Each structure stands twice: as structure tokens, then as C-alpha cells.
Amino acid sequence: MRRAAVMRRIAQVALACLALAGTAAAHTRSQSHSAWLIDGPSVHVGFTVPDLEAARLTADGHAPDDARLIAYLVPKIGVESHGQPCPVTTPPRAVAASAGFRRIELSFLCADKRDMALHSTAFVDLVSSHTNFAQIQTVQGDFFEQLLTRDAPSIVISGPASQHRLQDAGFLQFVAMGVMHIFTGVDHMSFLVGLVLISRRLRDLVFVVTGFTIGHSLTLALAVTGVIRPHAEYIDALVALTIALIGVENVASATRRPGLVALWTGGALLLMTGLRLAGFGLLPPFLLLGAGLFSTNYLLVSGHLRDAGRVRLVVTLVFGLIHGFGFAADLLESKLPAGRLAELLLGFNLGVEIGQLTLVIALTAVTAFLVRRSWALPRPIVGDVAAAGLIGLGTFWFVARSF
Template sequence: MITRIALRTLLLIAIAVWHIAPAQAHTRSESHTTWLVDGSSVHLTFSVTDVEARRLTPDGHTPATPRLIAYLAPRVGASAAGRVCAAAGRPRAVAAVTGYRRVEFFFNCPSSDGITLRDNAFFELVPTHVNLAQIQTAKGDFAEDVLTADTQTIDLSKAQGGRIEGAGFLTFVSMGLMHIFTGIDHMSFLLGLVLISRRFKDLVFVITGFTIGHSLTLALAVTGIIRPHAEFIDALVALTIALIGIENLAVQIHRPGLFAVWTGAGLLAMAGLKLLGIGLLPFTLLLGAGLFASNYLLVAGHVRDAGRLRLIVTLIFGLIHGFGFAADLLNDAIPPAKLAELLVGFNLGVEIGQLTVVTTLVAAVALLRRLRLTLPRPIVVDVCAAGLVLEGTYWFVSRSFSFI
């Protein structure tokens, strides 16, 4: 059986290190571009989330469409034969899924040879920003590339095949792996699941529930049956991290009622602010979250064997995280023929990533036991749980009121 003290010691080290990193949204700072190249004509569709667009305004409010266009216009474009492609007409906003903004640009190039695409948007605001660029030609050729602060242009003669259209099963598995390993909030939640699992059987229950939940909503989101609001999902993911930490503290000091009251009161207060027009999350969502959180903490604190209860609860948490897992895929053109392969491969990658984290953790715990590098269990539990509460609460409030 995993030594609880050693387990929490390792979690304390991991969380302490990760808290040094700057807070970031689950769906890392990113934008999407689709470039249609027809001879010497270039049609660009630039897509960005509302959360990302708010970086353009000092007060954190969603910028008006003219302001977004004014920002993008000098930062996107194309060139050919060493000459800049002229803008053809004025940029215009087009319809987008909930939580996204989309703008179209048109360019006429002096030649159809040696076309280079350029996107400099958002990199000066967020150095780690990435742009997922899809390039299509009138002949049906498809390619995809990733633009970063270091590489902000695409030479069409060197563009590689698209990650969706031309990807194989192993590519989808790799995408799922990277989604786990690059998502700090998902990793924090996973560590919270391990922290709250006092026995191996409990860990099996929570991982099983989480897997079932995120697999279900990943499929629903990617197939288009449900289109979640990106801002809501980011905030709710943060709330799940805080709740995992709060439950640990409630159980540790045997005061579930106190934590249930304060947690529910905090969420209901935010619901009240929403009635006054303050905040992003809907009133009904905050009200429901408050009722769920308070009742969950009360029940979990009085159930002797909470493992099976957590199977249900982590299934609900998994439903939320599943939409987060789908965020990177929702704006990609997913061919129907690739859909099943993508879902199975991506989900398999996520599961491999989760198991890798847990396996590595268990191995490290075994090493700590042999070296006798442990701390008193109550101290480790309190510090780790408090770290999760602070992290989750900061992200939840920040995302709910658009502070980040």
C-alpha cells in the first residue's frame, strides 16, 4: 500500500514547483488561422476566443469588433516574390461558435510563386502564445503549421501536412499526451485525485469516474452534439481543483459542515453579483455550483467509505474536463472519416498521460520511502490541500471576472 505520508510529501514538492509557473488558462494562449490560397489570392480567417481577445483592452472587457480588426490588420498578411500582398477589400467579422471571435481578410499577391504567410498577433502580449494555422489550396491540398513568437511566418513551399487531415492514429495519441502534459490545471486536478485517494482502491474509483466523464463529453463536444462555452469551462475546471483541495481539508480537520457553508456561500455570493451584472458566469450555473459543492462536501465528510461516492463525483468533474480536452480540437476542420480515429487516439493519449503521471508518482513515493524522506502526514496534507485551494480559487475567480 502506498504510504500516505510519502505520497503527500511528493505532492507537496510538485505543487510547490508548479506554483512558481504563471497562472494560465487550460486552453493555453492560442489562436487559429485558416488560409485559403487560390493562385495569387489569399483568404485568411482569424479565430480567437473571447478570453484571448480581452487582452487587448486595459479593463479586461471584450473589445468591440472594430478594435479587434484594428489590432489584427497590421499584424497579419502575406507576401510573394519579396513584395507585400495588397489587401483586397476591408476585413470583416463573421459568425463564430459561442466564445469565439472570427475575422476575415483578403489579399491579392503580385505572384502565385513563393507565397509566405505572416501572423504576428498576440505574441507581444503573451510570449508563449501559439497560432494553429491551416493552409488549403484551391486544388484541395491541405497543410498545417504552428506559429510561435520565434516563428511567425509560413513559407508555403515548406509547409507540412495537416495534423488532422494528414495525421495518423499515433499523431492523435500524441496530441492527447501533450494535452495532459502541457495543461497545468489538468495536472493539478489529477494530483488532487491522487492526494484524496487514501487507498489504492480509492484511486481506482476516482480515475475510473474521471475517465468515463471526460471520454463522454470529449465525444459530445468534438462531434458537435454539444458546443460548450470556452469561458465557462475554463472557470469550472478551476473550480474542480479548488473543491478537491477543500474536501481534503474538510476531511483532515473533521469539519465538513464549516467548509460546505463557506464554499456554498462564496458561490452564491458570486451568483448575487451576477444579478447585478458583475461577472461572466451565468446566475443559474453559479447557483447550481453552489448547491452541488455544499452538498457534496457535506456528504463526503460524513461517508465512512467515500470511494464509491467519489466515483460519481469525479465522473461529474470528468464531464467538465472533457470539454476542456476538446478545446484544442473544436476549431479544427475534422473530416468525418477521421472522427472515430481521432476520438479513440486522442482519448487513449489522455489516458496514457494520466497513467504515466500516477505511475511516476507511485515510483517516486517508493523511492522516498526507501530514503526515509518523509514529513509528518498532517502537515503535508494541509499544505498540499491548501495549495490546491489557493490555485483553484485564484483561477476560478480570475476567469469568472476576466482578470486573466
């Protein structure tokens, strides 16, 4: 009976994964690139788009001619100063680009360089998830990057709300950024909920939070200082996988069949590796294979130890390394003050700790209160429901971000 129950649970999760994979495959990955050179009130922009993206402008699926591409892009790319559009000074023209790409260049001249903003809504009307990777550089040598999307189509480059706002930010503002990153990041909050879920004693909770803190502090510093710059899409997918694994571990513990659960988990990741080798997906095959080996061994080890607290310290340290790169992503979208990186890292990391400890303590206190009042549901029921939620959410994000 127990084995049959395990198989039913795994089958349900597997069917959910297949359904989510089909949904994720329906989303189209769409992107372009823009390079902006700021010289006082003058702005020069080069917009590069793959031929496959440009072909969306035609009914027959073939790349449009230069005139049609220019006619589409010009109304959707612009510069504003004091809320007023800056006129185009250099007529838009097509220039040479790498094979498989199209590049259009044009220039703008604003009345002055105060309260200046750049924006692009190109292709978001055709693909709502389209992302433009914008690189902004000034003639003084300042450089930063930003993602332009349907929800965030503009970059303010001067004035109080500009990307340079961190230059004059105080230490407490850095702390507040860290706190808000926790409370506005659904994936990181979900992971912390999972840590509380697998910690049956206060000592276990101390171990997992300590490991997580050490891990994310290390990679946050490495990423922001430029020592390591991992691929953001890979990190987003791995963060989602850690959330699913926390839920899967709870299933392995509840069913007391860690070997079977580990086999199915590793097999699913091995299947994704095969799909990637066949040309489906975005994550490198070796990354998927490594994730499968790690997940299988993690579930086997944690499932056969009576006291897994110390092991979880090591495991959550690994999880923390992944989440640290995720924490760094928000900072790297901003113009970081190079001379204040140490202060920024200390403040932001302190804010992250305050945020996560606040969340963990609040969850623990609410749980203790409900138990004391006899209002709490039995732990197995709460554990199963929470684990199912984490597995569903983590699997959905992982599959969507992988394809």
C-alpha cells in the first residue's frame, strides 16, 4: 500500500510537469538588443534584431525590407527630456550587422540633458514577453545595462529617478533594498517557506538558515564585484529547481521512500537533458545532468539520515550559492557606485538577512501560536499541502525558464 501511495504521488507530479511543460513550450522567447551612446543632450542608438524577430512584421514569415523595419521601429524607440519627446536628428538607416541580424541606427537631440529617459516598446505589441537588452554608455565612460520589457519600457538616465540614484544613496537605503528584495521576490519567499517546512526543530532551522546565509553572501559578493558573472537565465531556472527540491524532499520524508522519489526526480532531469540534446530547451545539457545527479544524491542522503540537520547546512549552502546570484541580478540592473561597493554589499546583505529572518520568525511564531491554541491542522496534512504547492510552483517556474 505504501509503495502504491508513493507511486500515485509521483505519477500526479509527473503528469503536472508534463502539462506545465506543454504550457511553457507555448511561450515564445523573443529578444532584441540596443546600444545607446549619451553625449550631453545628444543620444545615438543602434537597435539590433534577429531576422526571425523581424519576420514577425510580415504575413509570409520572411524578413521585411529595410524601409518597412525602419517604419516600424522609429515610432517605438525614443528619448524624452522633461517628459517631452526629443526630435530625431540623424535619419534612421540600416547598417551592416552580423549574419542573421538586422541593425538600425538613428540619433536624437534633446533640449538639455536633465530628466532624460530612453524607451523602447518595439515588438512587445507582437510578443508580450519580448525583452530588449539595452546597453547605455556615456562619452565619459560610464556604462550600465537594463532590460526593457512591456512592464518596464523606459530607463531614466538623469535626474532624481535616474539609474545613478545609488551614487548618493545612504547605507540605510542599501539595507532597505535588501529587505524589499526578500518581500517582493516570490521565488525567494517560497524557498524560505520550504526551509521552515523541512525544519522540524529549532536547531534544524538554525542549520538551514546559516547555510543559506553563508552561500548567498558569498555569491552575491562575487557577482556584484564582477569576479563571476553567471548567465541570468540559468540562475533563474536553478532557483526554481531549489524550490521544487524542498517540496520533493518533504514527500520523500513523508513516504519514507527516498530512493524511489530520488529515482523519479533524477529521471525527470535526465529526460530534460535528453530533450536539450535533441534541441529543445535553453539550459546546457551538462547543467541539467549535474542538477540531476545532485538532486538524486541529495534526496538519497537526506532520506537515509536520522539527523539530517548538519547535512542540510551543507545543502542549503549550495542552494544559497544559487540564490546569491539571483539576489545580485537586481543590483546589476542598476548603475552601481564602484567606489561604494563594500558599503552597498554590506547594507544590501544586511537587509536580505533582516528580511529573511523576519519572514522565518513570523512563520515560526504563527505556527507555534496555532499549535498552542489547538487550531493547527495535523503536521502531515500541512506538510503535504505545502510540499505540493512548492513542487507545483517550483516545477512550473523551472520548466518555463528552461524552455
